[in-house]
Amino acid sequence: MNRNLCLFLKSLVNQGNTFVSTDYALEWIKEQNERVEVSVDQIPFSKLKNWKLSHNNLSHESGKFFSIDGIDVSTNYGNVSHWQQPIINQPEIGYLGFITKEINGVLHFLMQAKIEPGNINYVQLSPTLQATKSNYSRVHKGNAPAYLDYFKNATKDQVMLDQLQSEQGxxxxxxRNRNIIIKVEEDIEILENFLWxxxxxxxxxxxxxxxVNMDTRTVISGIPLGDLTSESVEVISIFEDVKWNSFNKGLLxxxxxxxxxxxSLNDIILFxxxxKCELELEIxxxxxxxxxxWIVGDTAIYHEEHKYFEIIAADIKIGNREVINWSQPMVKPVQEGLCAFICKNINGVLHFIVQTKMECGNFDLIEFAPTVQCLTDNYKNNTSLKTLPFLKQVLNAPKEKVIFDTLQSEEGGRFYKEQNRNLLIMADEDFPLELPKNYIWMTFSQLQTFxxxxxxxxIQARNLLSALSFHNINS
Structure with a gap:
């Protein structure tokens, strides 16, 4: 078995030999939140420093960072064939990276307690390095992000994971962002707001x-556990730290x-x-x-029916960032969203109901998405319950079938206090295998291959997959 795979698996399954306890980590992040001084105030667009709202867009005077543009969308996907909307235009590829190291024989990840102005609780656990190109190129004239040189100078042998992954379409x-994990052998200085x-x-x-912030979740979702074979699964299943119930057996x-x-993988490729051949998208x-x-007001850009989302201007003061005071546009939600996977053991193997979802910002029309994904409209209404496949099953799932149910923040650097309910639901044995046209059963390994x-x-599917564990389930 690949050595990196062994290291990842041992770090996933083993609950002993940790550098600190999980309870300590929770107390540590609580203390980080209590110590931080953060001020985020909504201001008029005219008060934004170094940003300009023009007829065409809302952009930074440097031409870097990002802009808020307007787009016109036409498609044959879904029930709405034409609309216009604001969208974030950020063509740069940023770093989302972890430094890892074996400590006491177990792979540890260097986590950062990072403050983001849009986070629900300001400080969340982020990757070692989380930086846009404008940030690490120091367009803002602030300090360079900590540990950047480890990633810029990483050798091929140090890289355990390196992927380009999409953001919210x-x-x-x-x-896209570069999701990267590197491994070091030497001792490195651990700064005050970092933890193994x-x-x-x-x-x-x-x-x-x-x-745990969204950027951490997207990186660890890509960890390659899908190189296992059925034979190696039987060997791994003797690990003493795992309770081998039906869910864990199916997951493994x-x-x-x-x-x-x-x-088969070929079935999914054909699907x-x-x-993609059926769909059309013009932007x-x-x-x-x-x-x-859409209405462009003094303090917000918003839909005339007050739904979807708003664009606001924020003045931000944060104590320990590369820049401690700045202003910027942010996307503000108008409701809480819902993302859920329904899964089922088929022939003893855990499968997920996956949908193909088109979003206007996708690179190639559609991406695989959770069974249910409701982010930009109110799903708690009769129309949604009647028309959206599987929504009723998710909302009415009995407690004993809910494997995972938490509120998770979206990325706090662009989104202001946006959180979505994330669920993993275990279907009954008599749940039908036949699915609507836009849906397909996939194993974890197949999802990893894609x-x-x-x-x-x-990214919504990746966030949910990141939560899969042999230890934190309810069933």
Whole structure:
């Protein structure tokens, strides 16, 4: 078995030999929150420093960071064929990276207690390095991010994971980040707001509301556990730290490449290729000031029906960032969202109901998404319950079938206090295998295979997959 895979698995399964306890980590992040001085005030667009709201867009005077643009969208996907909206245009590829190191024989991840102005509780556990190109290029004239040189100078042998993954396709236009994990052998200086945690501890902390940030979740979702074989699964299953109930057994088998899956990899490729050939998407840029059904006010850009989201201007003061005072636009939600996977053991192997979802900012029309994804409209209404597949099953799932249920923040650097309910639901044995046209059964290994090829698994699905663990389940 690949050595990196062994290291990841041991860090995932083993609950002993940790550098600090998980309880200590929770207390530590609480103390970080209590110590921090943060002020975020909504201001008029005219008060934004170094930003300009023009007829065409809202942009930074440097031409860097990001802009808020207007787009016109036409498609044959879904019930709405044409609309206009604001969208974040940030073509830069940023770093989301972890430094890892073996401590007491177990791989540990260097976590950062990072303050983001849009976080629900300001400080959350982020990757070692979380920086846009404008940040690490120091366009803001602030300090360089800590540990940047470890990633810039990493050798091929040090890199354990390196992927380009998409951001929210309904909010960003073709945005990607570099998700990277490197391993070091030498001792490194640990700064005040950094902490070593194992993969098992990170996943346990994901079970708490708004503790682990979105960038951490997207990186660890890509960790390659899908190179297992059925034979190696049988060996791993003797690990003493794992309680081998039906969910865990199904999950472990779902990691295996040669498992008896409901659909073959070729079936899934044919499925998504067919969907892409059926769909049409045309996007053109339009002036921000002339968007249909959107109102540009002094302090917000919002939809005339007060739904979807708003664009606001924020003045921000934070004590320990590279820059301690700045202003910027942010996306503000108008309701809480819902993302959920329904899963089922098929022939003893855990499978997930995955949908193909088109969002206007996607690189290639559609990406694989959770069974239910409701982010930009109110799902708690009769129309949604009647028309959206599987929503009723998710909302009415009995407690004993809920594997995972938490509130998780979106990325706090662009989104202001946005959180979504994340659920994993275990279906009954008599749950039908036949699915609607836009849905397909996939194993974890199959999802991982597509994740390696970039821009196939959307960020909402990756966030949910990051929570999968042998320890933090309710069943």
């Amino acid at each position: 309904a909010r960003f236009i073709k945005k 945690l194992t993969l098992a501890q990170i996943k346990e902390l994901i079970g708490h509301n708004n503790v 088998k779902s990691y295996a490449l040669d498992v008896n899956s409901y659909n 998504i290729t067919g969907r 053109s840029k339009v002036p921000l000031m002339s968007l249909n059904n 994740m390696k090829h970039n821009n196939y698994i959307n």
